[in-house]
Amino acid sequence: MRALIVEKATGGDVTAAVQEIDEARLPEGEVTVAVEYSTVNYKDGLCMTGAGGLVKSYPHVPGIDFSGSVEASTDPRYKPGDKVVLTGWRVGELHWGGYAQKARVRADWLVPLPEGVSTRQAMAVGTAGLTSMLAVMALEAHGLTPEKGEVLVTGASGGVGSVAIAILSKLGYEAAAVTGRVEQSQYLANLGACKLISRDELAETVNRPLESERWAGCIDAVGGKMLARVLGQMKYGASVASIGLAGGAELPTTVIPFLLRGINLLGIDSVMQPYENRLEAWRRIGTDLPMDKLAGMSFEAGLDDLPKLGTDILKGKVRGRAVINVNG
Template identity: 75%
Template sequence: MRALVMEKGEDGLAKARVGEVSEDLLPVGDVTVRVEFSTLNYKDGLCLSANGGGLVRNYPHVPGIDFAGVVEASTDARYAPGDRVVLTGWRVGEVHWGGYAEKARVKADWLVPLPDGISARQAMAVGTAGFTSMLAVMALEDHGLTPEKGEVLVTGAAGGVGSVAVAILARLGYQVAAVTGRPETADYLTSLGASRIVAREELAETVKRPLETETWAGCVDAVGGAMLARVLGQMKYGASVAAVGLAGGAALPATVVPFLLRGVNLLGIDSVMRPYEDRVRAWGRIASDLPMDKLEAMIRPAGLSDLPELGAAILKGGVQGRVVVDVTR
C-alpha cells in the first residue's frame, strides 16, 4: 500500500517518506478500512515535524488523525465490507497508525458510520476541525443559545475549526462576527456567512477591567490565551464560550468576575475521546446543518507528497480552510 511514513534518521530526527509499505505492518485492530481521503489538522502538522511534536511515540509511523473510506474487512459484527465509515480522534495518527495511507486498521469502537449524503471527500473537508465545530455549536445550543439572543463571535475564524463554525452558525440563522488577523481572508469569511469581520487587534490586548460592555450572545473560541480572557469579559449575561483551541496560548490571564457577576459559562470541547453516541449525533447534525456548497469553498486539495510542506505551514497559521488529502496521490 502507498503511505506517508515518518522514519527516524541517524541524527534522531524524523523525516517523511512517501512510498510503498507492506500491509503486514498495519497494527492490530478489528476493522481494515480502504482509506479514500484524509485531511490536515494542527496535530498532523506536529506529527509531521522532526520531533513528532511530542505526540508520536514510536517510529516508523503513519500520521493522519482523520480518515474516511470503505470497510475492506471486519471481525466486528457492527461493520461489514462495503460500509462507509469515518474516523476522527482516539489518538489515531499520534500513537496509532493513521490515515496517511491507502489502508488503516483500527478498533471498531473508533469508527462512525458515514451519514447518507456525505461523501468521503466531504467528510474529510469536515474532519476533526468541523466535527469539533459542530460539538461547540451543539454545546452552545444546549446552554440556551438561540439566534434571537444576538451576535455570536468566532475567533480564529479563517482556520479549519473557525471556518466550519462560521458556516454552520450562519446556516442556522445566527449573526456571526468573525475574528481574523489576516485581512485578506475577509472576503472568504463573508462568503461563508460572516455578517461582519473583527480585526484580531481589537481583542488581542489584555485590559485591566474584568467586565466590558455586554456584546456577544455566544462564542466559539479557537485562540485561548489573552483573547479568550478578553472575550469572557464581553459576554452577555448567562452566555457561553465554547473553547476549542489554544492557538494564542494555553495560559488564561482572566478573573472569575465574568462567571460570578454575569453567569458566563466556559465550555470545554474535547473531540478526541468523545463517546460514540455524541459522535453519531454530531455527524447527523453535520449532514443536515452544514451547507455543502460552503464546505466546497473551504477545500484545498492535496496529495501525500504535499503534506510535509503543508504541515509546516499549518503550524505557522498559514493554511486557510480545509486541506483534503487524496491518499492515492
C-alpha cells in the first residue's frame, strides 16, 4: 500500500515522502479501515515537518483525520463495509494516521458516518469542521440565538472559520468575518458572511478594558491580542468560543469583561471529545452544514501533494479545506 512516511535522520532533519509499504507495518487496533480520504490541518503541517515535537517516534504516518470503509474488525460495533470517520485521539501524532491507503485503529476512536454525508464530504469537514460545529453548539448551549445579533468569526478564511461561517449562515445567524486577506472577500461572502471586518481593525491594542457592545457571540481562531480586544466588545452575557491561537497563546486582558458584562470564554477541544458529543456534532453537520457551500470551500489533492501542503498550511497559505484522495 502507498503511504506518506515521515522519517528523521540522525542529524535531526525530517523528511516526508510517499513510499510503498507492507500492510503488516500497521500498528495494533481492533479495526482496519480502507482509507478513502484524509485532509490537511495545522497539526498535520507540524507532523510532516517535524515542528512542534508532536511526533515522538519515527518512521511515522501523519494524518489526524480520515474517512473510509471498514475492511476488518474484531469489535462487534463495526463490520466490513461500514462507512466511518476518525478525527482526533492523537491519531496522526502518536499513532499512525490517515495518510495511507489503510489504517488500523481502536474501535473507540471511530464514529459511524451519518446518513447523507459521503466520505469525501466528511474530510472536507474534518477536524476543522467538527471543531466549528462544537463551537456553535457550545455558543447555543450558552444562550446564543440568531435574534441576539451578529456573531464574529476570526481567522475566517481558514478551515475552521470557513465552515463556521457556512454553518452560522445556514442557521440564520448574521456572521461577520474577520480576515487579513482582502482577496478572500468574495469567497467569504459566498459562504454567507454578512459583513467583512479587516484584521487590522481588531489587531490594534486599546487601553480600555471595555468598548461599545457589538457582538452577540464569537468563534475565535486567533487568540492573543485580537481575542483580548474582542472580549471588550462582546454584548452583556455573550460567549466567545476559543478554538485556536494563530495570533499567539498569550491573552493580554483583564477580568473586567467577565465581571462587568458576564462574558463567557468557552474552550473548545475536539481531540478528546466524548463519543456522544461527536455523534451529535456529526449528526448536526449532516443537517446544518450546506453541502453546496462545502464543495466551494474545498479542493482535492493526492498523497504526493502533501509535503508542500504541509509547509503551506504552516505559512497560512491554504484557503479552506484540502481533501486528500489517498487512492488518487
